[in-house]
Amino acid sequence: MGNAQSPSTDTQFVSASRAFSQKELEDLKTLFVSLAAQSQSNAQYISPSVFKAYFGIHGALGDRMFNVITRSRNDGKLTFEDLVIAKGTYEKGTKDEIDEFIYQLLDVTGDGIFGRSDIEAVLIVMLDDILCSEPESNPHQDIVSIFLNTANFSESHEGCAESSMSFEDFRQWCALLPSVRKYLGSLLSPSDPGRPCSQVPHILHGQSIESNLLLLKKEYAWHIGGVLSQRELDEWKLLYHSAFNGQSFNTFLGSISSNDGPTVLIIKDKEGYVYGGYASQPWEKHADFYGDMKSSLFQLYPRASIFRPTGANNNLQWCAVNFSSASISNGIGFGGQVNHFGLFLSANFDQGHTFPSPTYGNPHLSRTSQFYPEVIECWGVLPKGAQQGSQKTNKGTVLERFKEDRHMLNMVGLANSSE
Structure with a gap:
């Protein structure tokens, strides 16, 4: 040498x-x-x-x-x-x-x-x-x-x-x-599509929506994908868009019901801020927090940030609808605690809030704690090889998909009445 x-x-x-x-x-x-x-x-x-x-x-x-x-x-x-x-x-x-x-x-x-x-x-x-x-x-x-x-x-x-x-x-x-x-951290690997963090998800949104009307840009998808595996960066499919599907919680749940995998929720509020969350578990009705440590919160505009779970608590994901109890907030959210979420969108889909949360270590995602959504999007993450599996999971009954309802019916002995 x-x-x-x-x-x-x-x-x-x-x-x-x-x-x-x-x-x-x-x-x-x-x-x-x-x-x-x-x-x-x-x-x-x-x-x-x-x-x-x-x-x-x-x-x-x-x-x-x-x-x-x-x-x-x-x-x-x-x-x-x-x-x-x-x-x-x-x-x-x-x-x-x-x-x-x-x-x-x-x-x-x-x-x-x-x-x-x-x-x-x-x-x-x-x-x-x-x-x-x-x-x-x-x-x-x-x-x-x-x-x-x-x-x-x-x-x-x-x-x-x-x-x-x-x-x-x-x-x-x-x-x-x-x-x-x-x-x-990967620049001295050979330059090819498999190099870490060079992959951008293929964004599928159909022919009825022009790409310039979407919140999700390729650059944003690359940014959000920084905490995901390469398997989860294959294809992301638009499941719901408030301007085309209607700004309704029930419509939202119906539009995403065929997706049994992770989703990316993106909100643009009326002040122009863009932010959201990666939900690693399907959106299903619960009376308490659920989810796992793969979820995250993010900001996209006017600054870009990712906030991963800190381990401080397990208040990761929230989905509640048609509950009459004042202690259960109807809507979807991430982190924090009831009525003081890291990110929360009310069941009316007309307002929400975002607070600093120990769950994700995030600050306010919007300019102020209260926000009013202008556009809401939800994208289904389609991991490689997951299409066949998703077809199988969709065969379950409504009671199987909404686990909290099934749990309540079990308590009164009616859970099997639809089977």
Whole structure:
């Protein structure tokens, strides 16, 4: 492997090599030789253009990744030692080491100031790649802005007017934008559709609704999908839209009754805020909270955030209709507690509320706690291979689908009267 590197660099290489098996090192060497041959470097190094083409990292982000891997030598030569050290840190390091590596990628100008313009440049490259846009066409400015609105820039630098994103700011930003974190954490995987967080669900909405009338954009679906498995990112089908199906709870339940899997509920209120929740369990009538830890709340506009269950309680999902008890709120919701939900939409579908909740660790999702919906959408998540299973589950009776009703009938001995 040669001894051209300085002793300190050799020490880094030896240390990084220990993170790999012999087979993994041999595979890395094979990859290096192949890319070096394409670089016409007499098998000595990988050129910037070949590196960026193979890993599919373009624009300012590709330039910065090459610079970070080559440890800012600015000689245009990526050596085998560079590759092993970078992948040893980026893929095999501790969480702190990996986060620090990714954090350095955001400083595209290399001046030590992680400013808003740096983050914007990274986001533009990212969205161009994921959504297959033409470079430099910049069709995602609105989406870039909502991701930037989530970020904090708390550090100041003497003589510099632009504030900087600190390492702690970066970690908080990634916690709210898991799709961004997944993407930035997978850049040294081969560029293909299977790369983590490169998949965008295929949005199925039928021919009767124009796509520009939908709340769910591809960019939003990618953002929401940051907490989901690849299996759940195959197809999302529109089940309910208030402008076309009518703003009614009963119509809503009827429209989604054929779906026995997860759903994505999206609300746009009359102040223009867009937010919602991922319901991992079907919407079924209950007299109490239910659901599991796969659910989440999210914001889509004017800022983008995901809020996953904290484990503080199990008040994850709520669906109640036609209950006369004052202690049971008729409507659908997520988190918090009765009358003080993380997100709640009343059974009349004409108002709702959102409060900070310990269930999801979310703030107000709307501008104020009370909101009035303008548009409501619900999308069915169709995991790969789930279509046949859903056909089987739909064969159950109404009493089987509405478990709370069945439980009440069991108490009076009538549960089997429909069978």
